[in-house]
Each structure stands twice: as C-alpha cells, then as structure tokens.
Amino acid sequence: MTVKIVADSGANLTSGRLGNYETQIVPLSLIQGSTTWTDDESFDQATFNQAARSGIQTSSACPSITSWLTAYEDADEIYVFTISAELSGSYNSARQAAELFLEKYESQEKAGRQIKIHVFDSRSAGPGEYLGMQKVAELKDQGKSFAEVVAAVNDYLQEHVKLFFCLKSMTNLANNGRVAPAAARIAGLLKICVYGWADKGLIVPLGKARGEKKAWKNLARIIKDQGYRGGKMVINHAGNLEGAESFHDIALADFPGAKITLGDCRGLCSFYAEEGGLMIGVEI
Structure with missing residues (x-):
C-alpha cells in the first residue's frame, strides 16, 4: 500500500517527502494583468513583487480538477489538505477531483485494490496545513488505519x-x-x-x-x-x-x-x- 500526502501550495511547501511519505504539492495561481504565475518551483518572487509594486491588479486562482487528479495518481491511500474553503475554491476543486478519482478506480476494487482518499479543509493556510500533514505522518508511523487517521486529523485541525x-x-x-x-x-x-x-x-x-x-x-x-x-x-x-x-x-x-x-x-x-x-x- 502506497500512502501519499497531497496539499495545495498554500501550505508553503514544495513536493518531496515528509518522514516516510511522499508529498505532492498542487500549485495555485496568481493572475497579474495578462500574466498567470504558477505557485511552484518556477515562481519568481522578485519579478512578481516588482510587477505588483507597479500597481497591476492581482488575484488568485485555485488548482484545476485535472491538477488534483494528477497529484492523486500512484497511491492507494491519499490524504489531501487545502487552504481554508472560506478563502479559496481549492477545497471544492480537490473534493470534486477525489470523487472522480474514486470513480476511475472503482472497477479495480473488485480486483482487490482499495483506493482511499480524504480531503481536509484545513480552515487555515501555510503553517496550519503543514501541521495537519505532519499529524498524518505521525499517525501512519503509529500504524493507524485510514479511518483512524481521518478522524484524528479532523479533530486535530478543528480543536488543536x-x-x-x-x-x-x-x-x-x-x-x-x-x-x-x-x-x-x-x-x-x-x-x-x-x-x-x-x-x-x-x-x-x-x-x-x-x-x-x-x-x-x-x-x-x-x-x-x-x-x-x-x-x-x-x-x-x-x-x-x-x-x-x-x-x-x-x-x-x-x-x-x-x-x-x-x-x-x-x-x-x-x-x-x-x-x-x-x-x-x-x-x-
């Protein structure tokens, strides 16, 4: 069984590993006039800031459903974190992608492959998302089941x-x-x-x-x-x-x-x- 922790770039991370688990970061976008900046490793902060100081109107856009679907691939147990649903459409996009992902592999469940995925609304951003991701890694290292992890992390994000x-x-x-x-x-x-x-x-x-x-x-x-x-x-x-x-x-x-x-x-x-x-x- 392959476990993957996925988050949008609101987590202030790049793709890599968190302890024993692969992490995949799905970039949001910043739209500055006619230019779209992807919030990934290619993002040029200095050039972006220079343009922002010129007064160009800037807005943000959530990841596409396709971007989320790509990030979910090659894993059987997937934990997803997004910036607060009150601030972005990232959560809804990730949820829709999760539903499509489960439908795509529904036939494989009959052959014994169990796909499990849960999307957490961090109700936060940046450090809040990262703390949730860390909690998943800790719980999986303790041998917790998918259902146990989901319940514990939901409580953690909401109460702690x-x-x-x-x-x-x-x-x-x-x-x-x-x-x-x-x-x-x-x-x-x-x-x-x-x-x-x-x-x-x-x-x-x-x-x-x-x-x-x-x-x-x-x-x-x-x-x-x-x-x-x-x-x-x-x-x-x-x-x-x-x-x-x-x-x-x-x-x-x-x-x-x-x-x-x-x-x-x-x-x-x-x-x-x-x-x-x-x-x-x-x-x-």
Missing part, C-alpha cells in the same frame, strides 16, 4: 491547530475581499502592524501596534492565552527571516522546550501576507 498572523500591510487581502477595507487601511500607517488569527477559516484582526516588536509581544501573549503551552509551532515569513527569528526567540523565552520550525512563504501566501508578514501556526 490555530493560525495567527502579524502583517505590515493588508492591502492585497482587502483588494481581493479577504478582509474589510477599513481594517486594511490601519496596517502600514505610521508603522502600524496588525495581528490576528484565522477563526473558522476567516481572517480576523485582533489588534494593532506601532512597530513590529510590540506587535509580536502582543501576539505571543494572545497565543499563550489561547492555550499554547510549548507544542509545535511553525513560523512562515514573507521576506522577513529576522522577524521570524525574533518571534521564535519570544516564544522560546516562555516555552524553552517548544518545537519551532521556520520557513518561507511561497507565492500565494507571500502575496497575501505581503512583505514582512508572519504566519504562525501553533498546536494547542
């Missing part, structure tokens, strides 16, 4: 994973209907940073502060109040490694044993988090 953010700008989120324009106008004014979380898949600002350091400390306090006690933490940054390292140090000051992973935002999350933004996924 939270995604927070600290942003210097929310212009792109507002321009694409992800937050209210009034909230976006606050960020970036007089070095104001906005921090918040993804609540049931929706982006919710919780506060603002002048300067990154104050915003990070305020956000770290909120994360602790929400139940974080030193479990896994994944920090993704949009061109702000120094900021990610600083937040890492703030978290370690409270929880010296915390398991913290740092990573870059890929194209989609970099576009929405904008330059200097942080996305923080935590296990509570």
Whole structure:
C-alpha cells in the first residue's frame, strides 16, 4: 500500500517527502494583468513583487480538477489538505477531483485494490496545513488505519491547530475581499502592524501596534492565552527571516522546550501576507 500526502501550495511547501511519505504539492495561481504565475518551483518572487509594486491588479486562482487528479495518481491511500474553503475554491476543486478519482478506480476494487482518499479543509493556510500533514505522518508511523487517521486529523485541525498572523500591510487581502477595507487601511500607517488569527477559516484582526516588536509581544501573549503551552509551532515569513527569528526567540523565552520550525512563504501566501508578514501556526 502506497500512502501519499497531497496539499495545495498554500501550505508553503514544495513536493518531496515528509518522514516516510511522499508529498505532492498542487500549485495555485496568481493572475497579474495578462500574466498567470504558477505557485511552484518556477515562481519568481522578485519579478512578481516588482510587477505588483507597479500597481497591476492581482488575484488568485485555485488548482484545476485535472491538477488534483494528477497529484492523486500512484497511491492507494491519499490524504489531501487545502487552504481554508472560506478563502479559496481549492477545497471544492480537490473534493470534486477525489470523487472522480474514486470513480476511475472503482472497477479495480473488485480486483482487490482499495483506493482511499480524504480531503481536509484545513480552515487555515501555510503553517496550519503543514501541521495537519505532519499529524498524518505521525499517525501512519503509529500504524493507524485510514479511518483512524481521518478522524484524528479532523479533530486535530478543528480543536488543536490555530493560525495567527502579524502583517505590515493588508492591502492585497482587502483588494481581493479577504478582509474589510477599513481594517486594511490601519496596517502600514505610521508603522502600524496588525495581528490576528484565522477563526473558522476567516481572517480576523485582533489588534494593532506601532512597530513590529510590540506587535509580536502582543501576539505571543494572545497565543499563550489561547492555550499554547510549548507544542509545535511553525513560523512562515514573507521576506522577513529576522522577524521570524525574533518571534521564535519570544516564544522560546516562555516555552524553552517548544518545537519551532521556520520557513518561507511561497507565492500565494507571500502575496497575501505581503512583505514582512508572519504566519504562525501553533498546536494547542
């Protein structure tokens, strides 16, 4: 039996392996005027940013059903993670592809091959998706069945994973209907940073502060109040490694044993988090 973990590029990963399991990343797209950028290894962040600064209207598009179907091939047990269904059509596209995939191989079940696939709505993005993927790998290493993994990961995503953010700008989120324009106008004014979380898949600002350091400390306090006690933490940054390292140090000051992973935002999350933004996924 071959196990595969599949996710869209909102997970801020490229295809490879997660422990003992193959991972396949299905790219979303960014549409910038007449140019379509694919959020994969070919994505040129510097050129994209330069064009974005010129004021060209940019939007995002979910992966096609065909792209998902291709990613599902060559596996018998498939676990799929998408960016929040509240923010993208990626989840619906992945679900439709899963149904077609099962229909395609239905005849093989009579010959003894059992195809199993489940699509998780992460209700998150970036670090939240990655934490779910890690949980699948851990559970499979423990010998859990497909049904056991699905039940445990659904509970994990809904009850034990939270995604927070600290942003210097929310212009792109507002321009694409992800937050209210009034909230976006606050960020970036007089070095104001906005921090918040993804609540049931929706982006919710919780506060603002002048300067990154104050915003990070305020956000770290909120994360602790929400139940974080030193479990896994994944920090993704949009061109702000120094900021990610600083937040890492703030978290370690409270929880010296915390398991913290740092990573870059890929194209989609970099576009929405904008330059200097942080996305923080935590296990509570």
